[in-house]
Amino acid sequence: MFRTLTIVSVAIVVVMVLLARALARDAGSKERARAGRFPLLERLAAVVFWLSLLMLAGTGFIGATLRGCPLSGYLTLIHAACGAMLAVSFAGMAVFRAEDYKFTTDQKEQRYSIVQKTCFWLIAVGVLISVFGSVSSMFRVLGTDWQILAVSIHKYCALTVLLAGIVYAGMPRRILG
């Protein structure tokens, strides 16, 4: 079921994103957003995050879900390593940009659209639960039933992160003007 859900949801989201981009009159201002206090670190965190997300999606969804088997072998090593990198990079991004992603009615100096903000917080929740589920299974806390549940939660949260990431990256800054 999860495999079907993954395929269908990703397909839907990708189609939606493409449609939205096609319908948007203004493809978005070319003006770059205001840089933060530590622009290089911020950019590094962002790059690492997106790369990690790509690797995690590749190893997790393509390497396991679509193949219909549990993650194993070298893919596991890559997935685990990228998971840590994603957690660190996203934590960094959260520290740098959480204030900018805050929902506010003040229209001045809005760096991100409401869609992007929503995606960010969805990603934050998804990352938190995914990482927490993974790390808790490494301690003598969860028995087998809870381990299975934790894996399940990890998968669904990971899917949420992936979908939110696709929307975040794909949606134009302004929709329908």
Added chain:
Amino acid sequence: MKVTATRKIQLSMNVENSRSYRYAMPGAVALALAFVAYGTPSSASAAKEFHEWHGSRTIPVHRIALYDEDGGKIVPQDRASLPFSARKTCGGCHDYEKISHGWHFDYAEAGVDRGRPAQPWIWMDERTGTQIPVSQRGWTNTWKIEALGISPWEFMKQFGRHLPGGGLGETSDDMDDPTARWSVSGHIEINCLVCHSGSEMYNNSEWAKQVGRENFRWAATAASGLGDVGGMASRVAPTWDVYQGPNKDDSTFAVAPFVRYDLGQFNRKSLAFIDIAAMPQDKRCLYCHSVAEVGKSRKDVDWDVHSRGGMNCVECHRNGMDHMVTRGIEAAAGQGSGKLAEVSSCRGCHLGGDAKDGLASPGGRLGAPYPKHKGFPAIHFEKLTCTACHSGPLPAQQPVQVRTARANRMGIYGVAQWFTDLPSIVEPVFMKGEDGRIGPYRMTWPAFWARLEKDQVKPIRPEEISKAASGILDTSAQLNKVLKVLSVDAGNFGMSVFADGSRIFRVNVDGGLDVGACKGTNRPPAGTSWLVERDDASLAPLAPSCDPAAETLDPEIEGRYMALLKALAGAGYADSGVPVVAVRDRLFKLGDDGVLNRLLLKDEVADSARMKSDVATWGWLKNRKIAPLVPDFVVRSVIETVGTGYRLTEEQVTMGLKTLAEADAKSKYAYISSGKMFTVDQAGALVASDHSAAQPVAWPLAHEVRPARQALGSARCIDCHSVKSPFFFGAVAATGPLKTTRGQVKTMAELQGQDATFHRLFGMSFLVRSWYKTVLVAMTVLIGAILALYGLLALRRVIMFFGSTGKEGR
């Protein structure tokens, strides 16, 4: 003394003392047969009324009549009584025919279910270095008896000691096997009491002894303690049959088997009390199913946690009347005894499951605790069996050697030592099973001489090899024989021994050699030497030292020389030459008149300069050369193999293969051992190569189950996930009777079909796992805090929204 009526009957039943015995017997047999046909409750009629369990938790007291194989009721006072027959006795109430298709008995049936592989029988012959896995169930890397040219008779003789009867023991007379003596020995019926005797008198050793004597039909009676069995069917003429009674021509050696029932176990109606255990006791199972680590003493073994918890073997390994014993494996679910197999596995008892998993069981059977496996990722349950973590010895860099009851003949007690060191079985070997999951296995490698026909390997029977390679393989026996010959006048001089440095080789009662350290205070000379060991354990030369050039020899020394040379001359070594002893420049040998001649060494021996030594050199003089008492290769073989787990050296194998090739130039020969096939190349060198026939046979192990706290990974993940973990990187070196450095060596990862590089990398990751977890936890806390902070801020705004009128300033 007045003879009572009872006594008259007893006397009249003293049939072998009756002169009319010979004449009355045939008639009596005819009458008996008629009685069996019409008068006794045959199994055919009893088939309609077999006793089935009706619900009572008691079992009936088995004070019953015993019947012999003809269906005749046994009168214990009758000295001509036959042993009791389980088919006729137990079969009167229990469906013997149905039982005979049970798991312990159906191995020889055509089309039998092969089941999950288990321990095969090992056809052993230590002298030729033969150990062939045998199974009629067609398990991988085993041989059927037909392929080996073994008859059912031979099979039962070899393995009947640890078989419960039935199966091949009830084969119809094998006309193709001239050595079969079923008509003399009788058949081995299913011995119900081997499992179901609740009596302390039941003696498995007696069973083994009677089977060894070919007293097949008497074995169950003897083992049960119901009667005392004497005589040996193996010694009587092949024309003897049980109705002939005792062998009147020989009452000391070829005594025909007979039984004397213990009258105290019978009542006045000749009913015997059989102490029945409806649920067999563990010791019955353990007679055949014991496994013990070599070198470990009983006090150091904790045994299975289920046993310690008070459970019996049959709590899990149950069966119905069909005797299809559940084997405790999930794959058996749906087979055999219905749902019983399903719920009798590790998972079935402890975890249960729903029908989707292949199990429909609530779990918790017999109070089995539910294992939480905290911190244990669920992927392990897909890749490993329960036994991988919970059973057998903890993995080490090399598997340990074990003995099993059936392979190494354990559990048979008596004056003689029955158990053998070979075959060498190792455990645990972690490998992938037929269900695709990794579990622990026991493993042993075949060893045998073979004829190569195209790419087919045809094992050669040990007797053929012994004959063909006579003088090459029996090195211990050769040295044993010479030592016995040299032990003439042992009372005065001591028993002869062979010394190799500080190692002393002594003869043993089995025709071989024992090796031990020097027991006395004086040490033998360096190198090899023939010595005597006195009663005080001191060592001395075969004969006292002397000056060989002296005008007259000490009479004691002269007598000693003569005695030894005479013994050697009469030992059947005429082809080797004339026995002599050389001391310095003199040579002593017996003349034709039996007198000791003292000659000059240079006159008798071509290479006398090399032979000169102050130490007496004993040997065979032939063609002006002195050969050692035993060939050098015999000495080398003895030194390398006696006292070890090896039986052959590469030198012996090379010589044997060459001898076989010389005798039959058209065929190719090989010796399989230690996971390799050994052949001789054109240059005469021994070559080792891979071949499927050399592959090991492995079977899953499930016992002994360790407590949960001793399970793999219960304390640390690095029990398995480390760069040097024995679970993945332990080396499994093939064992066998051949002493070689070229045997097969595989790592556990190879046997599991795993990528060793990956597991090393994965193991390395555990070096930084603590840091990894720390970082993840920290990031989780950080992200969580940020979410909480902004979540609370958002909540504040919501609260303010609901709490404001919209006109107030913020």
